[in-house]
Amino acid sequence: MSGQSEEGCSVCDERELVANMRQVADVTKRCAIFLDLQATLGGPGLGDVREFGFYPFAFEAVRLINVSGLLAIVVTNQRRSRRGMFSCEEYEACMSEIEGQLRRRGAYFDAFYCRPHEDADGCDWKKPRPSLIERAAREFNIDVQRSYVVGDMGSADMVLTAAVGAKRSWC
Numbered sequence: 001m002s003g004q005s006e007e008g009c010s011v012c013d014e015r016e017l018v019a020n021m022r023q024v025a026d027v028t029k030r031c032a033i034f035l036d037l038q039a040t041l042g043g044p045g046l047g048d049v050r051e052f053g054f055y056p057f058a059f060e061a062v063r064l065i066n067v068s069g070l071l072a073i074v075v076t077n078q079r080r081s082r083r084g085m086f087s088c089e090e091y092e093a094c095m096s097e098i099e100g101q102l103r104r105r106g107a108y109f110d111a112f113y114c115r116p117h118e119d120a121d122g123c124d125w126k127k128p129r130p131s132l133i134e135r136a137a138r139e140f141n142i143d144v145q146r147s148y149v150v151g152d153m154g155s156a157d158m159v160l161t162a163a164v165g166a167k168r169s170w171c
């Protein structure tokens with residue numbers, strides 16, 4: 001009798017267990033703030049990253065994201081790198097300097113996703129295509145629909161936000 005009961009319940013329990021696991025998986029997914037770089041966290045405008053300087057408010061803004069438990073993830077296009085205006089080594093040095101400035105002010109980026117391509121390159125990863133955020137979502141187990149894209153008024157970030165189904169906030 002107990003065997004029949006256990007056999008009968010094991011199927012139900014298994015289904016229930018799978019459903020519970022899915023719920024737990026959803027709960028354990030993290031939320032992120034996907035940050036544009038130029039004209040959002042710093043200037044000048046859309047100029048090349050070697051000229052980048054943080055806006056005064058940006059350090060505290062990123063620090064607040066850090067302490068909130070959300071992920072601070074930069075998603076940026078850097079076309080001038082593709083145009084040969086600066087090398088990968090220069091780009092890496094710029095990024096290290098930018099992250100160093102942030103850390104000295106008590107904040108940090110959890111990740112930095114960049115594509116150097118022009119529109120004409122047809123790169124599937126370049127904003128506003130969703131590939132960079134989709135990759136970040138896989139790597140960090142992010143619930144994109146509960147996450148935000150923070151950008152300036154450039155159309156790329158608006159299109160990107162719609163493409164991934166995230167929430168949005170514009171500077």
Ligand SMILES: [Mg+2]
Nearest residue numbers: 036038039152
């Ligand atoms: Mg921008």
